[in-house]
Amino acid sequence: MAASHASTAAAFLAAYDSQLRTDAEVAGALSVTPLGPLCLATFDGGRGFVTYADLGGAGAARIADWVDLALAHFRADPRVDAVEWKTRAHDAAPGLHSALLEQGFVPDDPESIMIGAATDLVAxxxxxxGVQLRRITAPADVRAVSAMQDIAFGGEVSAVRAEDLLRRLECRDGTELWAAEHQGSFVSAGRLEPVAGTDFAGIWGGATLAAWRGRGIYRALTAERARSALRLGKTLIHxxxxxxxxxxxxxxxxxxxSTITPYNWTREA
Structure with a gap:
């Protein structure tokens, strides 16, 4: 059983590395500049982003040079206020952590890369x-769902996040917003984001109000998004x-x- 589990995880990781890195990550960027194996992407909203498929066996000195040059690239662009450098635990990247810290990048908490077969999530x-699931498309409902998610995550209700979510849904890249509703109020929600040209769809933004947790609602939302992914021809969920x-x-x-650790740099005022 353990060997089967490990081989399945290895196959999932290979699919992740071959399908979800570089091109899939920078789709929709305003510009993408290559630097050695790196992709330096600039997105709307003043956000810079660095990713790569692998570092080609480079040593610490070469990697430190790439960090310097990448940050210089974004510093020279007045549109960019913040940069995220995305690292993965399974990459060979000697000296990368130290080089990023040296240039003022701050690591976030690590996050687990989770992958599974869409069919396994259907239930x-x-x-x-009184709770019903439905796909959300109307702007007023999108704003209400966004506000619910802000509350569920313990933050302030943000009109900026709501408008960002609306733009994401309106750009017709396949993103879907699903929610659970009870007597006209939203109590749980999450997105499905199919990745063009791959076997993958992502599930993101899952949030449930505290009073409704532990009652199967988020499990049902996950199953519904998996069904939608399968209808779109996506067989893997990440x-x-x-x-x-x-x-x-x-x-x-x-x-x-595997594990992801984002490192973030912010331009000083």
């Missing part, structure tokens, strides 16, 4: 009385998960295949 779940959500997704059938 029939009995919802609490998500980057915190320590809180990882056990939930593991119970649903996803496997941890």
């Amino acid at each position: 029939d779940v009995t919802l609490p009385p 998500s980057d998960s915190t320590g809180y959500s990882r056990p939930i997704l593991e119970r649903y059938g996803l496997l941890k295949v």
